Amino acid sequence: MKKLATYYVFNTAKTPLTKVNKPIPSLKDGEILVNIRYTTLCGSDLHTYCGLRHEPCPTILGHEIVGTIAEITPAHSGLDAQGNRLQVGDLITWTVFSSDPNTLSYQPEIPQKNDNLYKYGHRQVTEKDNLHGGLATHIILRPHTCIRVLPHTISLGVAATINCAVATSAGALRLAGTISGKNVHVTGIGLLGLVTIAMCKELGATTIIASDINPARLAMAKQFGATHTVNLGETENNSLIHELHIDRFIDMSGSPDAMELGIETLDLHGRAVLVGAVFNQRKTGIDAEKVIRKMLTIQGLHNYNYTDFSTAVDFIVDHWQQYPFTTLIEREFPLAEVNAAIDYALTHKPIRAGVYMDHSTTSR
Numbered sequence: 001m002k003k004l005a006t007y008y009v010f011n012t013a014k015t016p017l018t019k020v021n022k023p024i025p026s027l028k029d030g031e032i033l034v035n036i037r038y039t040t041l042c043g044s045d046l047h048t049y050c051g052l053r054h055e056p057c058p059t060i061l062g063h064e065i066v067g068t069i070a071e072i073t074p075a076h077s078g079l080d081a082q083g084n085r086l087q088v089g090d091l092i093t094w095t096v097f098s099s100d101p102n103t104l105s106y107q108p109e110i111p112q113k114n115d116n117l118y119k120y121g122h123r124q125v126t127e128k129d130n131l132h133g134g135l136a137t138h139i140i141l142r143p144h145t146c147i148r149v150l151p152h153t154i155s156l157g158v159a160a161t162i163n164c165a166v167a168t169s170a171g172a173l174r175l176a177g178t179i180s181g182k183n184v185h186v187t188g189i190g191l192l193g194l195v196t197i198a199m200c201k202e203l204g205a206t207t208i209i210a211s212d213i214n215p216a217r218l219a220m221a222k223q224f225g226a227t228h229t230v231n232l233g234e235t236e237n238n239s240l241i242h243e244l245h246i247d248r249f250i251d252m253s254g255s256p257d258a259m260e261l262g263i264e265t266l267d268l269h270g271r272a273v274l275v276g277a278v279f280n281q282r283k284t285g286i287d288a289e290k291v292i293r294k295m296l297t298i299q300g301l302h303n304y305n306y307t308d309f310s311t312a313v314d315f316i317v318d319h320w321q322q323y324p325f326t327t328l329i330e331r332e333f334p335l336a337e338v339n340a341a342i343d344y345a346l347t348h349k350p351i352r353a354g355v356y357m358d359h360s361t362t363s364r
């Protein structure tokens with residue numbers, strides 16, 4: 001008899017997820033079956049749940065996932081991105097997408113923008129295509145998914161965030177260019193903002209200004225290495241941003257007001273990287289003459305590439321205990337209580353709520 005997987009299906013906005021038990025399908029060539037150990041609820045999962053984003057439904061939400069290998073098909077290379085041999089039982093993280101390099105539109109620097117991307121946690125559940133989201137006991141990794149083995153000692157909750165928030169932050173800093181010796185302004189202090197601040201600290205930024213409208217988030221930013229904080233809700237506190245020569249501006253907030261201020265206050269040859277504005281809102285105003293005379297660079301980033309993913313894994317493996325990352329998973333729930341986890345996340349707006357899976361009764 002085939003083993004069962006359990007997953008929780010999202011059908012329509014603001015409606016509890018429904019539980020489904022299904023036999024685990026036979027794997028196709030090149031696939032890997034993973035026992036999911038932990039999934040964190042990302043902001044985009046919550047946006048979809050609330051109806052602010054639209055996914056093809058029914059779907060299995062959750063893409064910030066870690067798990068252990070249950071089965072590897074012989075057609076898989078059997079190697080992770082660093083050439084380590086993958087074994088059943090290994091704890092792994094993987095890119096949020098599988099991107100086929102044989103596709104005509106494939107560009108190695110932006111594999112995440114390839115046509116026909118297979119994106120975990122964003123797909124319709126069908127009879128033939130399921131087990132692709134994080135709020136489940138199992139997931140099937142498709143060919144062309146970049147995988148990294150993690151140490152078993154790592155916090156599962158922190159590890160789950162690597163393949164979305166941490167990798168995207170790594171991408172933002174790759175695009176921002178040199179950070180060492182620079183004055184950096186990071187706005188929007190959610191998980192991406194906090195990770196970016198910690199990365200800037202490790203990269204040797206001279207000054208790291210964190211800005212947000214939430215004082216509690218600004219206090220967190222200090223714990224992750226911010227040298228200064230600015231409450232954007234109190235305009236009289238903005239002077240620091242205007243006085244300092246800011247070389248790098250990274251926006252994780254998506255707020256047009258914050259982006260306008262950040263770009264406006266960049267110094268000569270400054271660089272802005274915009275990451276947060278992935279929702280519908282008013283247009284952001286830019287003074288083209290200033291952009292020209294100050295020779296600014298403004299770059300957008302959506303998701304991340306393989307280099308960013310690798311940087312993210314290395315950063316978390318090396319530094320997850322050095323900064324209070326574990327405190328960012330403010331509460332965790334067993335998979336059976338996933339609807340309570342979503343309610344908690346929407347009501348209390350933690351940096352992350354976690355969902356863990358108990359495989360103690362599972363044989364594979």
Ligand SMILES: [Zn+2]
Nearest residue numbers: 042044164165
């Ligand atoms: Zn995400």
